[in-house]
Amino acid sequence: MTETASSTRPQLYGADYSVYVRIARMTLLEKGVAHDLVPVDIFAEDGIPDHHLARHPFGKIPAFAHGDFRLFETGAITRYVDEAFDGPALQPADVKLRARMNQIMSIADGYVYPQMVWGLYVECIEKPKRGEVADEARVEKARGIARISLNALAGLLAEHRWMCGDTVTLADLHLAPMVGYALEVPEVRGMFSEHRNLGDWWQRVTALESFLQTRPTS
Numbered sequence: 001m002t003e004t005a006s007s008t009r010p011q012l013y014g015a016d017y018s019v020y021v022r023i024a025r026m027t028l029l030e031k032g033v034a035h036d037l038v039p040v041d042i043f044a045e046d047g048i049p050d051h052h053l054a055r056h057p058f059g060k061i062p063a064f065a066h067g068d069f070r071l072f073e074t075g076a077i078t079r080y081v082d083e084a085f086d087g088p089a090l091q092p093a094d095v096k097l098r099a100r101m102n103q104i105m106s107i108a109d110g111y112v113y114p115q116m117v118w119g120l121y122v123e124c125i126e127k128p129k130r131g132e133v134a135d136e137a138r139v140e141k142a143r144g145i146a147r148i149s150l151n152a153l154a155g156l157l158a159e160h161r162w163m164c165g166d167t168v169t170l171a172d173l174h175l176a177p178m179v180g181y182a183l184e185v186p187e188v189r190g191m192f193s194e195h196r197n198l199g200d201w202w203q204r205v206t207a208l209e210s211f212l213q214t215r216p217t218s
Contacts, residue, residue, distance in 0.1 A: 010035040010081075013052065014061030015042075017216040019117060020074040021062045022177040027078040029210035030168060031087035075105060078170050090170050101164045104156060104171040108178055111149045115142040116182035124185050146182070147191055154195035161204065168208070176205045177214075 010028065012035055014021035021037075028035045040052050040061055048059040055063035056072040064071045066084070071077050082090040092098045119142025123134040153175070157163055163171040179202065182188045192198055205211055 008067040011038050011065045012036070012077075013038045013040045013055060013063040013065075015039060016214065018061050019113060019177040019181065020060075022214045022216070023074050023174055024062050024064065024077050024081070025214045026173045026176065026208070026210040027081050027090065027170065029213060030090060030173065030208075031081055031085045033081065033085050033087070074174075075109075075170075078173065082170065088167070090168065090173070092164050092169060097164050100156065101169050101171040104153070104163050105174045107149060107152060108171075108174045111145055112175065112178045112182070115145040116149065116185075116188060117178050118142075120146060120185045120188055121181045124187070143187065146188060150191050150195060150198065154198050157197050157201055159197065162201070172201075172205060173210070176208075176211055179205070180211075 010033060012021065012024055012028065014024075014037070016022065016025075016037065025035075025037065040049070040063075042048050042052070042059055042061055052063065053059055055065070055070060058072070060072070062072070062074065062077065064077045064080075066080075071080060079091065092101060119138050123139050123142070127134050153163075160166065162168050163175070183192060183202075192202070
C-alpha cells in the first residue's frame with residue numbers, strides 16, 4: 001500500500017449513468033475511499049469541454065485524479081485504487097485467480113459491454129424510448145454473443161460465490177453495471193434465468209452497498 005484513505009481526496013470525473021464511471025465508483029466504495037464525483041457532460045451541445053480533454057485525450061469517462069497523479073481508462077483506475085489504498089483486497093493474490101479476474105474483465109469489455117449494453121439494451125430499450133427504430137442486424141448479432149457470454153461467465157463462476165472465489169474482486173465490480181443495464185432487456189433476463197449460479201451471484205451483487213449507492217439518478 002502506498003497511500004491511505006486520509007490522503008488527498010481522489011476526484012472522479014464523469015456521469016453517474018456511465019457503466020465505467022459506476023465501476024470506478026463501486027471500487028472506491030468497496031475500498032472505503034472518500035472521493036468526489038465531478039460531473040462531466042461529454043454529450044454537451046458545445047462538444048466535450050477542453051478541460052476534460054486535458055484529462056482524457058479520447059474524450060471518454062471516467063478520468064481520475066489523486067493529488068497530482070492522473071489516470072484514464074477504467075481498468076487502470078480500479079487497479080490503482082485497489083493497490084494504493086487501505087481496505088479489502090480486490091485482486092486475488094494467487095496468480096491463476098488474478099489471471100482469471102483479468103480474463104473476466106476482458107470478456108466484459110470485449111463482449112458484454114458492446115453487445116449486451118449497446119447491442120441489446122440501447123437498441124431494444126433506449127432507442128424505442130426516443131422513438132427510434134432498433135437496428136435488427138445489430139440486435140441479432142448481439143443476441144448470439146450475449147448467449148455465448150452468459151454461458152462463458154456461468155462456466156467461469158461455477159459454484160463460487162463471486163466470479164473469482166469467495167470474495168468480491170474487480171471482476172464482479174466490472175461486470176455489475178453492465179449486467180444491470182442488460183437485464184432490463186426481457187430477452188436477456190430469459191437467457192440469464194437459464195443459469196442458476198448467475199442468478200445467485202446477481203442477488204449478491206445487488207445487495208452490495210457499493211451497487212446500491214451508485215444507482216444512476218437519470
